[in-house]
Amino acid sequence: MNKFGDRIRGLRKAKGYSLRQLAPLVGVGFSYLCKVENGKLDFDGTASESLIHRLADVLEGDEEELLLLAEKVPEPIRRRVIARPDAFRRLAELSDRKLDWILASLD
Amino acid sequence: MNKFGDRIRGLRKAKGYSLRQLAPLVGVGFSYLCKVENGKLDFDGTASESLIHRLADVLEGDEEELLLLAEKVPEPIRRRVIARPDAFRRLAELSDRKLDWILASLD
DNA sequence: CCACATGTTGCCTGCAAGCTGCTACAATCG
DNA sequence: CGATTGTAGCAGCTTGCAGGCAACATGTGG
Numbered sequence: 001m002n003k004f005g006d007r008i009r010g011l012r013k014a015k016g017y018s019l020r021q022l023a024p025l026v027g028v029g030f031s032y033l034c035k036v037e038n039g040k041l042d043f044d045g046t047a048s049e050s051l052i053h054r055l056a057d058v059l060e061g062d063e064e065e066l067l068l069l070a071e072k073v074p075e076p077i078r079r080r081v082i083a084r085p086d087a088f089r090r091l092a093e094l095s096d097r098k099l100d101w102i103l104a105s106l107d
Numbered sequence: 108m109n110k111f112g113d114r115i116r117g118l119r120k121a122k123g124y125s126l127r128q129l130a131p132l133v134g135v136g137f138s139y140l141c142k143v144e145n146g147k148l149d150f151d152g153t154a155s156e157s158l159i160h161r162l163a164d165v166l167e168g169d170e171e172e173l174l175l176l177a178e179k180v181p182e183p184i185r186r187r188v189i190a191r192p193d194a195f196r197r198l199a200e201l202s203d204r205k206l207d208w209i210l211a212s213l214d
Numbered sequence: 215c216c217a218c219a220t221g222t223t224g225c226c227t228g229c230a231a232g233c234t235g236c237t238a239c240a241a242t243c244g
Numbered sequence: 245c246g247a248t249t250g251t252a253g254c255a256g257c258t259t260g261c262a263g264g265c266a267a268c269a270t271g272t273g274g
Contacts, residue, residue, distance in 0.1 A: 018220060029264050034222060042224095043261060051262085068192040073180055077188060080199040085175040087206045090213070091198060092187040099194045102209055106197070125249060136234055141251060149254095150231060158232085215274100222269070227262105234257075242249075 004046060004069040005037040011059035012037075026054040046070040111153060111176040112144040118166040119144075133161040153177040 012022055019037075023030040028051060034040075036047045047055075052070060056063035067074045073081075081088045091099070119129055126144075130137040135158065141147075143154050154162075159177060163170035171181045180188075188195045198206070 019222095020220075028262085030220090031222080031265075032263050035263095038222080040223080041262085045261075048262065064192075064196060068189060071189050073185055073188055074196075077195055077199040078180055081180055081184060081188075082175060082178050084203065084206055085172070087210055088184060088198075089171060090210060091195075092184040096191065099191055103194055103197060105212075126251095127249075135232095136236095137250090138235080138237095138252080139233065145251075147252075148232085152231070155232060217274090218272090220269100220271075223267090225265090225267105227264080230261085231259085232257105233259100234255100236255090237253085238251100240249100240251085243247090244245105 002039040004066065004071075005039045007061070007066065007069055008055060008059070009037045011055075011061050015059060022058070025058045026051065046072070109146040111173065111178075112146050114168070114173065114176055115162060115166070116144045118162075118168045122166055129165070132165045133158065153179070 012019075015022075017025075019030040019033050023033050026033075035042075036051075039046075041047075047070065049067065049072060052066050052072070053063060055061065056066050064074045064076075094102075119126075122129075124132075126137040126140050130140050133140075142149075143158075148154075154177065156174065156179060159173050159179070160170060162168065163173050171183070174181045198209075201209075
């Protein structure tokens with residue numbers, strides 16, 4: 001259960017980077033990157049949003065996907081939830097099946 | 108533009124508490140509470156989630172509503188977004204009008 | 215076998231969030 | 245008047261986040 005780290009590692013290998021090569025490109029130390037990939041950060045948590053942003057950039061990954069794997073709510077979604085709390089409170093209570101139905105009816 | 112503080116103040120008055128009375132009930136100092144209500148915290152930010160939780164409890168307010176006023180995403184909603192990112196990424200892109208339409212069609 | 219790149223880990227630090235806890239002063243009210 | 249209430253400023257303090265450094269392990273080609 002380390003979806004985020006595994007994804008990062010995958011993207012990194014795909015680009016042929018070593019930890020020491022990638023680290024300076026995203027502005028952190030290589031040892032920190034290692035911990036990020038293995039989910040071994042001292043404090044139980046994940047990388048900061050700004051680091052995820054830089055990683056997505058350099059590795060050409062989907063930033064929102066990475067944020068979600070790291071269990072963070074991406075800003076565009078967050079803003080929308082805050083703007084329309086009435087709507088999202090209700091939507092959040094819906095079953096998977098009803099969500100699917102709504103998505104289908106959007107076309 | 109101080110929705111959260113105003114709401115807290117309203118709830119507090121409704122219960123007939125003074126700042127100095129309420130403060131110990133939620134475990135903070137009265138001067139801090141004053142700044143929370145007036146949005147004058149030293150660091151630009153809002154009260155912590157745990158304080159909001161205690162306030163909702165003591166003042167018998169709706170915790171999710173208060174969190175949203177403080178521009179924080181409540182846990183139940185957060186979990187749902189993480190569980191169904193595909194759905195919420197799309198829903199977040201919808202206009203207010205389309206959201207209203209969906210809500211209406213839920214009955 | 216050695217040299218060297220790569221990955222892993224433990225400890226250590228800087229900094230900002232989220233408070234505490236005074237203090238002082240103005241406004242309000244019985 | 246005296247007591248209560250709200251407002252504000254300032255100095256600290258504790259915790260957790262974010263990351264650095266140095267040493268150690270593992271692996272790989274020559």
